[in-house]
Amino acid sequence: xxxxxxxxxxxxxxxxxxxxxxxxxxxxxxxxxxxxxxxxxxxxxxxxxxxxxxxxxxxxxxxxxxxxxxxxxxxxxxxxxxxxxxxxxxxxxxxxxxxxxxxxxxxxxxxxxxxxx
Amino acid sequence: xxxxxxxxxxxxxxxxxxxxxxxxxxxxxxxxxxxxxxxxxxxxxxxxxxxxxxxxxxxxxxxxxxxxxxxxxxxxxxxxxxxxxxxxxxxxxxxxxxxxxxxxxxxxxxxx
Numbered sequence: 001x002x003x004x005x006x007x008x009x010x011x012x013x014x015x016x017x018x019x020x021x022x023x024x025x026x027x028x029x030x031x032x033x034x035x036x037x038x039x040x041x042x043x044x045x046x047x048x049x050x051x052x053x054x055x056x057x058x059x060x061x062x063x064x065x066x067x068x069x070x071x072x073x074x075x076x077x078x079x080x081x082x083x084x085x086x087x088x089x090x091x092x093x094x095x096x097x098x099x100x101x102x103x104x105x106x107x108x109x110x111x112x113x114x115x116x117x
Numbered sequence: 118x119x120x121x122x123x124x125x126x127x128x129x130x131x132x133x134x135x136x137x138x139x140x141x142x143x144x145x146x147x148x149x150x151x152x153x154x155x156x157x158x159x160x161x162x163x164x165x166x167x168x169x170x171x172x173x174x175x176x177x178x179x180x181x182x183x184x185x186x187x188x189x190x191x192x193x194x195x196x197x198x199x200x201x202x203x204x205x206x207x208x209x210x211x212x213x214x215x216x217x218x219x220x221x222x223x224x225x226x227x228x229x
Contacts, residue, residue: 006160034216043207043221044161093160095217103149103168106217108161 002028002098006109013084014117021079021112023094029074030096034106035067038091050077084116119144119210123220131228136180136195138223140208143189150191151209151217152182161207167191178202203227 003026013019023033031052036044048069049057056069066088068080077096081088091113095106124139142148149168153161165176172184182193191208205224209217 004160043219046216049216091158095161101168103166104211104214105151105163105166107163108153110160111158113158 002096002105002107004094004096004107004109006092006094006112008112009110010113010115012115012117015085016083019081019084019114021081021092021094021114023077023079023096023109025075025096025098025107028096028098030098031074032097032104033071033077034095034097035069035077035079036093036095038093038111040091044093047079081114084114086116089114089116119148119212119215119218121208121210121218121220123206123208123223125223126221127224127226129226129228130198132200133197136193136198136202136225138193138206138208138225140182140191140193140220141189142191142208142210144210144212146212148210148212150182150184151211152176152180152191152193153207153209154178155205155207155222157204164193164206198225198227200227200229 005024007022033050035047047062050069050071052071058064071077093111095108097104120143122141151166152164165174167184175181180195205222207222208220211217
């Protein structure tokens with residue numbers, strides 16, 4: 001099956017610093033990747049759609065200057081949490097879209113646990 | 118607009134018993150339907166998907182789901198629960214060129 005990796009798997013940072021999270025599709029190319037945020041015992045909340053070679057599309061209520069997304073290649077998208085604050089602490093999960101026949105299937109990374117002190 | 122409703126935030130079954138996790142969807146266009154499983158502190162793993170082919174879909178780990186258009190349902194089943202099935206299960210719906218819309222999830226507990 002399709003494999004998606006995320007790095008780092010967990011990160012602890014001080015308030016005010018920036019953190020970059022990488023999402024890679026290891027064995028397929030993905031023109032579209034998604035970034036989600038998940039709070040404890042809750043479902044996934046879509047933050048933004050990352051398209052290779054173009055600007056990301058953010059969901060309503062998600063600050064684009066706070067969560068910078070770059071999709072520089074067909075196998076890599078990065079999410080940078082700028083000037084992180086404790087309320088940004090969360091589990092961030094990415095997914096990459098693989099075209100299979102006539103349909104698209106999202107394959108998810110293992111997630112990144114961000115803790116902001 | 119699309120939406121998913123998962124009935125029951127927590128389901129508990131005995132080891133060896135039938136697993137039934139319920140999912141109902143709403144979609145104005147022909148839907149694609151998915152079930153994902155999430156183990157603690159991990160990402161989501163695709164169990165199975167419906168993409169307008171066979172209505173009975175078989176997935177990994179012995180799970181299967183049946184698409185019933187008349188009932189707008191896509192319930193997940195497994196004949197015999199195993200301890201390793203304990204996890205959070207998410208039903209999701211999408212259409213062509215649209216992001217996944219997830220249900221709130223159902224936590225499955227398996228009792229020895």
